[in-house]
Amino acid sequence: MPRVLGYAEPLSVAxxxxxxxxxxxxxxxxxxxAEVVRVVxxxxxxxxxxxxxxxxxxxxxxxxxxxxxxxxxxxxxERPDAFAGLTRFTMHAFIQPTRVPMRPVPQRQxxxxxxxxxxxxxxxxxxxxxxxxxxxxxxRLISLGAPLTARRWYHVAASVxxxxxxxxxxxxxxxxxxxxxxxxxxxxxxLDASAQPGAELFLAAARRGIEAGRLATTWHFNGKLDRPAxxxxxxxxxxxxxxGLAIAPKDLLAAxxxxxxxxxxxxxxxxxxxxxxxTVNAPKRAVTGHNWDGTAMDxxxxxxxxxxxxxxxxxxxxxxxxxxxxxxxxADARSGVYxxxxxxxxxxxFWVVFYVRPPRRGPRAPIAFLASTATYLCYSNYRARxxxxxxxxxxxxxxxxxxxxxLLMHHPELGGSTYDVHSDGSGVCHVSRRRPLVNVRxxxxxxxxxxxxxxxxxxxxxxLPYDVITDDDLHAEGLPLLQDYAVVLTGCHPxxxxxxxxxxxxxxxxxxxxxxxxxxxxxxxxVSYPASHPGLIEMRRAEDGTRAWVESVGEYxxxxxxxxxxxWRRQGRAPNVLAGVGFVAQGFDRSSYYRRTEAxxxxxxxxxxxxxxxxxxxxxxxxxxxxxxxxxxxxNTALGSPxxxxxxxxxxxxSNAFQLVNEEMNVSFAGxxxxxxxxxRADMVFYEHPAGGAVFSTGSIxxxxxxxxxxxxxxxxxxxxxxxxxxxxxxPFKPPTSR
Amino acid sequence: xxxxxxxxxxxVREFRERPFGPHSPELQAVLNVLRAARHCQNLLLVCTRPxxxxxxxxxxxxxxxxxxxxxxxxxxxxxxEWHAFRVRWEAVTGQPxxxxxxx
Numbered sequence: 001m002p003r004v005l006g007y008a009e010p011l012s013v014a015x016x017x018x019x020x021x022x023x024x025x026x027x028x029x030x031x032x033x034a035e036v037v038r039v040v041x042x043x044x045x046x047x048x049x050x051x052x053x054x055x056x057x058x059x060x061x062x063x064x065x066x067x068x069x070x071x072x073x074x075x076x077x078e079r080p081d082a083f084a085g086l087t088r089f090t091m092h093a094f095i096q097p098t099r100v101p102m103r104p105v106p107q108r109q110x111x112x113x114x115x116x117x118x119x120x121x122x123x124x125x126x127x128x129x130x131x132x133x134x135x136x137x138x139x140r141l142i143s144l145g146a147p148l149t150a151r152r153w154y155h156v157a158a159s160v161x162x163x164x165x166x167x168x169x170x171x172x173x174x175x176x177x178x179x180x181x182x183x184x185x186x187x188x189x190x191l192d193a194s195a196q197p198g199a200e201l202f203l204a205a206a207r208r209g210i211e212a213g214r215l216a217t218t219w220h221f222n223g224k225l226d227r228p229a230x231x232x233x234x235x236x237x238x239x240x241x242x243x244g245l246a247i248a249p250k251d252l253l254a255a256x257x258x259x260x261x262x263x264x265x266x267x268x269x270x271x272x273x274x275x276x277x278x279t280v281n282a283p284k285r286a287v288t289g290h291n292w293d294g295t296a297m298d299x300x301x302x303x304x305x306x307x308x309x310x311x312x313x314x315x316x317x318x319x320x321x322x323x324x325x326x327x328x329x330x331a332d333a334r335s336g337v338y339x340x341x342x343x344x345x346x347x348x349x350f351w352v353v354f355y356v357r358p359p360r361r362g363p364r365a366p367i368a369f370l371a372s373t374a375t376y377l378c379y380s381n382y383r384a385r386x387x388x389x390x391x392x393x394x395x396x397x398x399x400x401x402x403x404x405x406x407l408l409m410h411h412p413e414l415g416g417s418t419y420d421v422h423s424d425g426s427g428v429c430h431v432s433r434r435r436p437l438v439n440v441r442x443x444x445x446x447x448x449x450x451x452x453x454x455x456x457x458x459x460x461x462x463x464l465p466y467d468v469i470t471d472d473d474l475h476a477e478g479l480p481l482l483q484d485y486a487v488v489l490t491g492c493h494p495x496x497x498x499x500x501x502x503x504x505x506x507x508x509x510x511x512x513x514x515x516x517x518x519x520x521x522x523x524x525x526x527v528s529y530p531a532s533h534p535g536l537i538e539m540r541r542a543e544d545g546t547r548a549w550v551e552s553v554g555e556y557x558x559x560x561x562x563x564x565x566x567x568w569r570r571q572g573r574a575p576n577v578l579a580g581v582g583f584v585a586q587g588f589d590r591s592s593y594y595r596r597t598e599a600x601x602x603x604x605x606x607x608x609x610x611x612x613x614x615x616x617x618x619x620x621x622x623x624x625x626x627x628x629x630x631x632x633x634x635x636n637t638a639l640g641s642p643x644x645x646x647x648x649x650x651x652x653x654x655s656n657a658f659q660l661v662n663e664e665m666n667v668s669f670a671g672x673x674x675x676x677x678x679x680x681r682a683d684m685v686f687y688e689h690p691a692g693g694a695v696f697s698t699g700s701i702x703x704x705x706x707x708x709x710x711x712x713x714x715x716x717x718x719x720x721x722x723x724x725x726x727x728x729x730x731x732p733f734k735p736p737t738s739r
Numbered sequence: 740x741x742x743x744x745x746x747x748x749x750x751v752r753e754f755r756e757r758p759f760g761p762h763s764p765e766l767q768a769v770l771n772v773l774r775a776a777r778h779c780q781n782l783l784l785v786c787t788r789p790x791x792x793x794x795x796x797x798x799x800x801x802x803x804x805x806x807x808x809x810x811x812x813x814x815x816x817x818x819x820e821w822h823a824f825r826v827r828w829e830a831v832t833g834q835p836x837x838x839x840x841x842x
Contacts, residue, residue, distance in 0.1 A: 046790045392774045402786040409804035590759040655760025656767040
């Protein structure tokens with residue numbers, strides 16, 4: 001495993017601009033070597049890796065130190081004065097724990113309080129190691145001793161009277177929507193402790209201390225927390241049993257409304273004391289609360305039913321590492337995919353990938369390669385294939401990882417991908433680039449960036465001038481980023497798209513632009529980039545589609561934008577509308593070939609096949625010896641494919657591992673694999689856009705892996721070159737008039 | 740439920756010759772059994788030298804790292820697939836595979 005890790009800020013940088021690298025070592029301080037390279041070809045075959053060294057001020061050997069990652073989300077109210085010296089008070093909240101008891105290592109989970117492990121002072125309402133409601137105050141712990149049940153709602157409270165040396169604990173299941181056999185439990189226990197000094201108040205965590213100058217937390221709560229509140233007096237049993245009871249404002253110390261400010265980090269206190277807080281590590285908001293009754297699915301329509309936050313002990317937004325290396329990208333650096341290559345003895349190199357875009361002012365290359373940085377991020381730190389599950393059955397072969405991937409299983413604090421689940425089993429719907437991205441690199445699994453580099457290698461081999469721009473740039477800047485390019489090429493798998501990115505591509509085509517969609521399963525899921533959380537992507541695996549996990553019911557709407565999450569296909573913007581094709585099947589054992597169709601002989605398509613005599617195309621390639629493989633898209637006018645588009649070639653004879661995706665089969669049926677169903681295929685599509693531009697789509701992720709076959713002298717390379725050359729020609733395309 | 744016929748060595752030969760599909764429907768049925776949850780050893784391949792060397796590993800529950808099976812090193816994915824097939828076939832059918840004719 002690598003012994004040195006890092007990440008970059010910003011992700012995309014122009015020549016002459018500064019970039020910072022946050023670098024940390026593993027297992028103690030150690031020296032490491034760094035160099036900046038432009039990546040031309042990935043490690044797709046023995047001796048295939050091609051990089052160009054770009055001299056910078058940070059080249060050479062450096063002393064590295066470990067930089068910890070404090071994963072786990074919580075909210076903090078930084079007003080120690082407000083919580084000091086309380087002698088009579090009550091804490092109460094609605095909670096839905098999702099990991100009780102904690103296994104394999106039993107651990108406490110704090111609901112709310114000021115407990116500081118480093119000082120041994122404060123108080124906290126928590127779940128003890130067995131998952132039972134408990135109160136910790138001044139080092140004394142009292143517990144109800146009855147573990148809560150995971151994924152059930154409870155009202156929990158602790159009413160403390162230090163002058164009477166008693167505390168009343170109460171846990172009551174909420175049975176309004178789900179029948180429960182549990183009964184409310186309430187006990188008044190002796191508590192011989194004194195008033196506690198002030199500290200920050202935490203929701204869903206406790207202070208561990210200051211480590212390397214940063215606040216560290218512990219005992220993170222897994223689950224939902226709704227309407228936490230602090231009252232300035234010890235509520236009576238009758239009051240505790242009526243959680244809806246209004247408390248006089250003068251008695252309220254704080255009453256946090258977690259359903260407010262859902263799109264950001266703020267936690268609002270509705271008491272007169274304005275003890276507002278903020279969330280850390282991007283817990284999931286816009287989640288159903290204790291009173292959600294199923295009548296509203298959109299949090300904006302019933303905010304009072306979305307008063308909860310779902311915290312996880314492995315949420316991560318910003319690793320917060322100190323910058324280790326800072327340099328300026330040379331003013332004459334050409335646009336491309338770059339990396340800071342980090343090497344330390346004892347493990348493989350670690351690649352911190354970043355992108356150099358063209359100068360902000362000045363000439364553009366005619367071709368833009370649009371790096372699928374949203375998709376790379378959604379797949380970043382993917383560990384699901386290393387956990388038990390049916391991966392081998394849908395891959396059609398043994399899942400393969402390398403020793404760098406293993407890092408993720410040894411360091412869970414690195415956080416997961418949107419294909420993973422949290423430690424409580426709920427889906428990961430936030431991914432951040434402000435942490436080491438272990439699998440975004442020019443080595444390892446033949447997927448995403450590594451495959452996309454085959455396209456750059458092909459452009460280089462044909463000496464075709466190109467710029468590299470990113471999804472992140474496109475989301476932020478829209479059409480102006482694209483408008484000067486003659487042709488835009490996507491990567492092999494631009495799966496995750498924001499509305500802003502789709503709008504920009506549509507506007508580009510509306511101005512006569514030319515789009516080459518060089519892959520499969522593109523434009524599939526909606527994502528958003530929360531303005532409140534730089535570097536973060538939000539996505540919700542709602543309702544339909546090929547899903548690594550299924551979004552909780554009632555939680556399909558994004559917290560950051562209010563957008564309905566899920567497939568673009570279910571939102572009136574199927575990939576077919578833009579690309580002419582949409583996702584239909586996947587399999588990962590072997591690829592197949594395309595066969596030129598009758599429509600491929602249409603005079604409109606003649607330029608595509610110039611110099612290609614054979615009808616079988618791409619019966620070779622890096623992935624499984626074929627150009628049609630991994631994930632496949634097909635033409636479908638019912639989903640919006642332009643009726644005048646030409647399906648110029650289609651793949652056939654896919655392996656048994658290729659299955660129709662579930663959104664293509666309303667009723668499950670047999671014979672849906674590549675050996676039985678003709679619907680399992682990639683369609684290669686060309687259409688002229690009414691604005692004078694055009695779209696060419698390959699419909700297969702594996703396609704770009706065939707470009708380099710036989711030193712780029714093959715029919716896939718020739719076909720792609722034919723299309724690109726015509727697309728570079730400014731002569732407008734004209735759709736046929738009769739369709 | 741479908742059960743593997745241990746006498747169908749023709750399917751074993753088919754897999755050895757072509758571990759990655761397309762497979763005959765009968766071989767696919769065998770693979771469905773060998774890779775299914777009730778028999779699957781939750782195997783994983785770990786590449787230890789790029790393009791040259793792989794070892795098997797066993798996935799672990801509870802988020803734990805895979806257990807590396809370092810006793811055997813494979814020089815190709817095909818070789819690893821064949822090994823996994825043989826081990827599973829023998830475990831599921833309870834019968835050792837006899838020596839096969841040369842491919």
